[in-house]
Amino acid sequence: MKKLIQATVAIVIISLALLYTTKLLNISGGKTGKDILTIYNWGEYIDPALLKEFEKETGIHVIYETFDTNEAMLTKIKQGGTAYDIAVPSEYIIEKMLEEDMLIPLDHTKLPNLKNIDSYFLDLPFDPHNKYSIPYFWGTVGIVFNPDKVGEFDFHSWQDLWDPALRRQVFLVDSAREVVGIALNNLGYSLNTTDDSELAEAEAKLAELAPNVKAVIGDETTQLMVNNEASVALTWSGQAADMIFENEALDYAVPHEGSNLWFDNIVIPKTSKNVEGAHKFINFMLEADSAAENADYVGYSTPNKAALALMDEEVVNDERFYPPIEQRETLEVYRDLGLDYIGVYNEMFLRFKMSIR
Structure with a gap:
């Protein structure tokens, strides 16, 4: 009886394996x-x-x-x-x-x-x-905006995002490196800093930005901007290009203090x-x-x-999305920060998100 059970189990296992293999072959058109x-x-x-x-x-x-x-x-x-x-x-x-x-x-x-x-x-x-x-x-991190909604702001500087006139109008991407990065850029620090005092300054700078932040979200920003339901957002250049393709009233800028070149x-x-x-x-x-x-x-x-x-x-020839070499020199590539400082950036970002009301 024991041998019969073992044989039965073996047959079941082989059958299941054959079924799984057949499924894979069907998915891949019979190719392996x-x-x-x-x-x-x-x-x-x-x-x-x-x-x-x-x-x-x-x-x-x-x-x-x-x-x-x-x-x-x-x-x-x-x-x-x-x-x-x-x-x-x-x-x-x-x-x-x-x-x-x-x-x-x-x-x-x-x-x-x-x-x-x-x-x-x-x-x-x-x-x-x-x-x-x-x-x-490749591309950059910058600011997409609707000139009809933000008036005189051209976002030549990151500091424009902190202007009280933009209270509850700024949308940010849900990404620690990018959001912490705008504060570091604004302060003139490296996007890859592991200096604790510089990071403390950046966190304090972000706290000052909180009243202007409407939300920290993902891809939803695209439709909000396209539909004129949002006026300004932090985004990547390619997403900005998609938005502008759908809504020609929009514009995109990389502030002069520098940004990420990814x-x-x-x-x-x-x-x-x-x-x-x-x-x-x-x-x-x-x-x-x-x-x-x-x-x-x-x-x-x-x-x-x-x-x-x-x-x-x-x-x-659109320099917003193919910036000239001179402008690229103001940009910085992200480096691996190591596990400890990735944690520091993520914790800073989480505290910032929790401060937004």
């Missing part, structure tokens, strides 16, 4: 291993038509998943439940991933289209010689089961026409110099 590429990217951060084109060109089936924050992406990859072949982290998270030995070095011989990337965006401190990452999109980048995690396919995908996205189509769809700034020649001149 090197015929599948699993991509982990931000939401609405690629033109779906390009994924279909890549599948048609290579015969590789794409499984596409999205994340909302760098931290969520990092945690899920570390857990190892899904074998992601491609991920798109921001620069400071790449430093973290390298510290934890989570990335595969890139084979540049398989990326001939890397020549299309503007050299300004290569060999940056978070990944010297681009050994592990390739630039995908980069999202394509990497190959060590979870990858299709490193060859991952390189093919990266090289495909580096093609000038692919990058141009993607930038047009997503709305963020492309580092692909060859793509710029294929894009609308009005777009690529």
Whole structure:
């Protein structure tokens, strides 16, 4: 009887395994291993038509998943439940991933289209010689506003956000680095400071901003601005571009004191089961026409110099979204602060949010 039970259990386990395998094969169109590429990217951060084109060109089936924050992406990859072949982290998270030995070095011989990337965006401190990452999109943090609602304010300075005339009109993104960052920029301090006295000053500065803050929210800001239900908001340049596309009355500014210059980048995690396919995908996205189509769809700034020649001149000459090098020199790239100071920034941000009434 015991042997019969063991045999029955074994049959059930095998049957379940076969059902699970069949389910996976159905999801992936019957393809396995090197015929599948699993991509982990931000939401609405690629033109779906390009994924279909890549599948048609290579015969590789794409499984596409999205994340909302760098931290969520990092945690899920570390857990190892899904074998992601491609991920798109921001620069400071790449430093973290390298510290934890989570990335595969890139084979540049398989990326001939890397020549299309503007050299300004290569060999940056978070990944010297681009050994592990390739630039995908870049942009700034700034202020989107409705001139008809804010009167004389042009937001040439961060201090404009603190003006009493804007009481309960300012919307902020729900992100610690960006919100703490505007206070640090206003005070002339580094966005990557770990000086406790500077951070204390920044927290006090944020407390002074609280009466002007209407809410700390996420993507809802876009529709509020587009529908003229909000007058001013902290946002990323690509989101601002989307808002302005929908509502031409809006404008976007990066204050003169400086701001964040951010980069999202394509990497190959060590979870990858299709490193060859991952390189093919990266090289495909580096093609000038692919990058141009993607930038047009997503709305963020492309580092692909060859793509710029294929894009609308009005777009690529708009210095609000493609700031000149002189302005970029006032901007700062986020660095990994380490676990302790990430906690400090998050706690500051939480206390600030709790102070808003």
